[in-house]
Amino acid sequence: MSQQRTGPTGGPDFPDLPEATVARLPEYLRALHHLAEDGHDTVSSEGLAAAAGVNSAKLRKDLSHLGRTGTRGVGYDVTLLIDQIEQVLGLTHRRAVALVGVGNLGHALAGYAGFGTRGFRIAALFDADHGRVGEHINGLVVRHIDDLPEVVEQESISIAVIATPAHAAQHVADRLVEAGVTSVLNFAPCVLNVPDGVDVRKVDLAxxxxxxxxxxxxxxxxxxxxxxxxxxxxxxxxxxxxxxxxxx
Amino acid sequence: MSQQRTGPTGGPDFPDLPEATVARLPEYLRALHHLAEDGHDTVSSEGLAAAAGVNSAKLRKDLSHLGRTGTRGVGYDVTLLIDQIEQVLGLTHRRAVALVGVGNLGHALAGYAGFGTRGFRIAALFDADHGRVGEHINGLVVRHIDDLPEVVEQESISIAVIATPAHAAQHVADRLVEAGVTSVLNFAPCVLNVPDGVDVRKVDLAxxxxxxxxxxxxxxxxxxxxxxxxxxxxxxxxxxxxxxxxxx
DNA sequence: TTCTGTGAACGGTTTCACAGCC
DNA sequence: GGCTGTGAAACCGTTCACAGAA
Known part of the structure; x- marks a missing residue:
């Protein structure tokens, strides 16, 4: 799982990155997009590190996992590095995301523009409440959760966001997994049990x-x-x- | 910063907990409240670990930092452990929280019941947009951000949530710090620079x-x-x- | 000379395995 | 016998300091 570059999952196109590095690459990406907008075409490790809120040694170590990315004496090519990070993160195409639960928080997430600008497309909204099914939010119709398998298939959805109350979250997770979803972002304040091969990340405000x-x-x-x-x-x-x- | 129990910040009432442990205590707390509701009055490390989604060795090590908390051969007293963790986390009184930015996400956060049930009270809402000032949300009036110093003082607010667009977040953070806030939860997708002594945590959905x-x-x-x-x-x-x- | 890429040292976290108490 | 509390070991992540490419 660490630096071994020759194992079965390693190889030049799929470096076996440390989790801590994976978690920071998106931050670098955001900073790089900012720099690109401001017209920079190269940036030093010091400069990028400051923009991303880390120290430069960490940044260099992180980027070294991607292979040769910078130029000694010069720095990093901004657009090239953006491409490399997007490649590694699998952001070369927009991934379709399903959002389950269009209550208070779900509504806000459905309307959040940041998903669209950073590699994702909310492709479907679901709710268990028939009273909410059919509602239009941001150009999408809320569908009943029973339609999950069908829509996940149609839209090639592999990532879902759970924004339901805690008591419904495990049930929703089960149905998502059953429908073929393999990554879940959980906003409900509870632990989710999922089979191996399914990734869960959670956000709990409290x-x-x-x-x-x-x-x-x-x-x-x-x-x-x-x-x-x-x-x-x-x-x-x-x-x-x-x-x-x-x-x- | 680690286990030294005899330094100036240590001492029995203020164990110098590892950050990783601090980040998990809230999870244990949530699981314990669940267990208490279900009528359990003791729980084994194995049982609590499962409910919190960690392994039992980690749980025991974490709890050992709080001092003697369990009984060998028996397990942990649920209500006692709840008290101990709430004590350590400083949740013995409800902390007043300010929320800045009542747009899409801010609205949802203002209406989130989970804050209230888990040790916090949203004490004030702020926005920079005069068009939104005066609006009532969940029993609170939205105030203009210029009122920050006054309200932070009145309500003894030390924690704030930033739910503004990214371009406004640094400015808001500066004003919060100036007004005396020392902890910030940042939902805006950007890095915040704050002086020493101010803690920042961030949540970035993308x-x-x-x-x-x-x-x-x-x-x-x-x-x-x-x-x-x-x-x-x-x-x-x-x-x-x-x-x-x-x-x- | 400048700034990246990296081995080596360090510190923190997790896991193991068992001693010690109920 | 059962379960907690804890040293010791293994693992992972960060920082240091410098070799080496442009």
Missing amino acids: IELQILSFHEHRKSALTALPAAVQKPGRVGMANRLGGEAVAT | IELQILSFHEHRKSALTALPAAVQKPGRVGMANRLGGEAVAT
């Missing part, structure tokens, strides 16, 4: 806040202590230029 | 999908290969019981 709460708690405890025992120049978590990753 | 896209890409490349070279019993990422963390 968990993010609770992690922040921990640090708040600790900061306020620190300021309550006599200043003498505090480490110099350090209050709570030091936060070098660019915030902290959600991806521990 | 990035999550792009990470899934990478794995999809790799899975389809694998199935295209002759079966003989695939590692036995393994297609893409093995995904043991419960999905994968977003938080690396």
Whole structure:
């Protein structure tokens, strides 16, 4: 799973990237698109690292996994690097995504323009509530969840977003997997059980806040202590230029 | 920053937890609340680990950082453990949260009930658009962002959620920090620069999908290969019981 | 000379395996 | 006997520091 470049899954076209690197490539991609818009055609590791909010050693190590990508003494070619990253991430064609659950959050996600501009196309909306089926959102009709297998097949959907209440999420996940979906982004606050070969990522808003709460708690405890025992120049978590990753 | 228990920030009431542990405590908390609702009053490490989607060795190691929490031969007392985790996370009182940006996503977040049930209270809504100021959402009035300092002070707000477009996010972050906010959850797809002592966590929907896209890409490349070279019993990422963390 | 690419050192996290307590 | 708590080992990720290409 690590750097071995000669294993069965390795090879020049499919470098076996560390997960931490995979999670950062999208950030580099976003920064690169920004740089391209601003007219840069090359960028140094230092410059790109700053734009992406990481340090340059990490960035160079990450990019080195993709093979020779930069030019020593010069830097990286912006458009070339964009192509290489998009290639590796499988973003050379727009992937069709299904969204299940068009409640409060689902509505917002259905209307989110960021999907469209960054490699994805919301191809279908689903809900279990017959009262919502037939509703038009952003040019798409909400379909009943029973139509999943048919639509997933028709639209070649392999990625789905779950934005249902927690109690429905496992059931929805089961039906998605059954219909052939192999990647799920779960917004429902619960654990999903899926078979091997299916990837799940989750976003839980309350968990993010609770992690922040921990640090708040600790900061306020620190300021309550006599200043003498505090480490110099350090209050709570030091936060070098660019915030902290959600991806521990 | 690691296990040293005797440093200035350590001490029995403020264990210096590893970040990876902090990120999982909220998951345990959620699972424990579920167990409590179902009438369990004790749970084994095995049982709680399954409910939270991790393995039991990790769970025990995590909980060991909180001090003696379980009983050998028996397991963990559910309500006691809930109390201990809430204590450590600083969830003994409801923290007031400000939400900036009441567009598409902001609206949905403002209406999300999960905040209320898991230790937070949305105490104020802000927007820069005068056309939106005055609007009522879920019992709260949208205020203009110029009122930030006043309201942050009045409501003792230390945590804010940014749900603005990317181009406005840095400006909003600066004003939040200026007003005294020390933790930010950023939904805008951009890097935020904040001073030391301010924590930032980010959620970027497109990035999550792009990470899934990478794995999809790799899975389809694998199935295209002759079966003989695939590692036995393994297609893409093995995904043991419960999905994968977003938080690396 | 400049800036990438990378071995080596380091630190944090996970897993293992079992000692210790109920 | 059962289950927690924990050293030790294995693993992964980050940082350092510099060799080497342009």
